[in-house]
Amino acid sequence: MKKIIFIIVIIILVKPVLPVLEYVMNYEYISKVLCINKDKPKMHCNGKCHLMQELAKASDAEKPISSDKKSISPVFEVLFFEKIDSFTITPIHFGTKEKVNHSYSNLYFYLNSDTVFHPPIFIS
Structure with missing residues (x-):
């Protein structure tokens, strides 16, 4: 596997390089027979024009069909998505007085004394 x-x-990685490998292996044949500019030796093309055509064909073959430039739309x-029904900001009040609940009876009593409790002395 x-x-x-x-x-x-x-195969996927070598596929775009195949035209270049073909050009290198068949350099003599491409430069003498397939070259478009063989009647213009001053250009020193040596078949590079044929290589560019093959690379263009390979890149066109790799493009997906659905990537038409006419139908590009955002x-x-x-x-x-979650719809928020209501949004309210609650005001913050600093230093507010406590509300007095009159029905509450505070039965707790605290005696603040300065003396310290000592247990009784046990005499034997």
Whole structure:
């Protein structure tokens, strides 16, 4: 399984370089027969024009069909939407007086004394 994946990855990576490899391997044939500018030796093209055409064909073949420039329109996708029904800001009051509840009776009593409690002395 790993070998098959490795072969597929190699093919995908080498596919754009195939025209260049073909140019290097068949340099003599391309420069003498397939070159478009062979009647203009001052340009020193040597088949590079043919290589550029092949690279353009390879890049056009890699483009997806749906990427037509005529039908490009902005597409907005909403991933998450939650409607907020109401939003209110509650005012913050500092230094407000406590509300007095008259029905509450405070039965707690605290005597603040300065004396310290000592247990009774036990005489045996």
